[in-house]
Amino acid sequence: MFEFSRKKTGFLQTPHGGVRTPNFIFCATKGTIKGLANFFIPTTQMILCNTFHLQEYAEKIQSLGGIHKFTGFDVPIVTDSGGFQIFSMGHGSVASEIKGQRYRDNQVLKITEEGCYFNSPLNGNKKFLSPEVATEIQIKLGVDFAVAFDECTPSHGGYDYTKQSTLRSIRWEQRSLEYFQKNAGENQKMIGIVQGGVYKDLRDTCLEYINNSDFFGVAIGGSLGQTKDEMYDVVKYCSRNLRGGKFIHLLGIGKVEDIWALAPYVDSFDCVEPTRIGRHGIALVRGGRINLRNAKHWGDPSPLCSQCSCFVCMKYSRSYINYLLKVRESAGPSMLIHHNMHFMNTMMEEMRQSLENNQYEEVQKKWV
Numbered sequence: 001m002f003e004f005s006r007k008k009t010g011f012l013q014t015p016h017g018g019v020r021t022p023n024f025i026f027c028a029t030k031g032t033i034k035g036l037a038n039f040f041i042p043t044t045q046m047i048l049c050n051t052f053h054l055q056e057y058a059e060k061i062q063s064l065g066g067i068h069k070f071t072g073f074d075v076p077i078v079t080d081s082g083g084f085q086i087f088s089m090g091h092g093s094v095a096s097e098i099k100g101q102r103y104r105d106n107q108v109l110k111i112t113e114e115g116c117y118f119n120s121p122l123n124g125n126k127k128f129l130s131p132e133v134a135t136e137i138q139i140k141l142g143v144d145f146a147v148a149f150d151e152c153t154p155s156h157g158g159y160d161y162t163k164q165s166t167l168r169s170i171r172w173e174q175r176s177l178e179y180f181q182k183n184a185g186e187n188q189k190m191i192g193i194v195q196g197g198v199y200k201d202l203r204d205t206c207l208e209y210i211n212n213s214d215f216f217g218v219a220i221g222g223s224l225g226q227t228k229d230e231m232y233d234v235v236k237y238c239s240r241n242l243r244g245g246k247f248i249h250l251l252g253i254g255k256v257e258d259i260w261a262l263a264p265y266v267d268s269f270d271c272v273e274p275t276r277i278g279r280h281g282i283a284l285v286r287g288g289r290i291n292l293r294n295a296k297h298w299g300d301p302s303p304l305c306s307q308c309s310c311f312v313c314m315k316y317s318r319s320y321i322n323y324l325l326k327v328r329e330s331a332g333p334s335m336l337i338h339h340n341m342h343f344m345n346t347m348m349e350e351m352r353q354s355l356e357n358n359q360y361e362e363v364q365k366k367w368v
């Protein structure tokens with residue numbers, strides 16, 4: 001039912017259809033693309049939801065037939081384990097390092113070997129996540145891919161903290177996998193995470209564990225450093241040292257130039273970036289991005305992108321979208337989100353073709 005193979009490009013088979021790789025996975029954190037009604041979402045091959053946000057709804061969703069039926073998404077679904085969100089609340093800066101998000105401080109109450117106690121940022125209720133609890137939620141949701149529970153360490157933690165945290169993550173991943181293997185059905189697989197921050201010896205420790213584990217795939221997570229060079233270096237290092245032909249996902253990276261720089265090393269990316277900037281009035285175009293709030297677009301009859309075949313670019317002008325943003329109509333952001341999603345899908349399709357045809361650098365220049 002599950003299979004993954006990779007030559008110049010790859011193919012991931014799941015019970016909910018196939019995914020051609022490299023690919024971009026859109027974030028439907030709470031079970032929907034924020035700001036866009038589900039029936040306006042362009043065809044996507046895979047989406048990512050979040051254990052952290054779905055925790056208290058998992059049982060009901062299970063009783064309603066699982067997350068695919070509940071949300072109407074009939075594509076493969078992966079859930080992040082919740083570790084990232086919890087530790088973003090505690091450490092702050094991983095989120096801003098990776099995704100530019102901010103959480104209030106002091107919401108993580110206690111980290112023990114057992115798991116993590118925290119205050120829900122949604123309603124302030126005291127909550128608990130552990131490898132077993134996070135895995136149980138993902139099993140109940142019925143996702144195709146559950147992610148092992150880990151600690152996401154920021155770079156400012158320093159070597160000693162990162163080491164302690166990486167070793168705990170490995171123990172937590174092991175517990176996640178054991179619980180998963182005992183309780184999940186054949187229509188689900190688990191993905192492990194390579195932690196270790198910017199320290200190669202810690203990445204090595206984690207890579208050795210992952211290489212000898214029964215995870216179906218692996219996600220590269222944690223701090224990837226402070227600069228692009230450092231980030232590329234860590235990702236390439238992890239990718240080159242992963243064995244066994246596992247599916248490789250890179251967590252939280254979604255800028256066009258980064259995807260082109262790293263796609264030869266990983267099979268999929270996820271990030272809120274394309275949809276979030278759409279909500280804020282920004283369209284992705286070949287070679288950059290444009291801010292539709294800018295007054296210069298008022299009176300411009302051209303589409304967002306003349307080479308785009310999305311329904312927004314086929315029918316609506318920059319002028320109209322500028323106007324919608326100005327008068328604060330939700331159609332404005334939703335058109336931009338739709339376009340940005342279509343843009344990413346088209347880009348990934350052309351990227352895969354360029355890999356097949358050995359024209360990667362040439363095609364890269366058209367997009368970056």
Ligand SMILES: [Zn+2]
Binds near residue numbers: 312340342
């Ligand atoms: Zn478009």
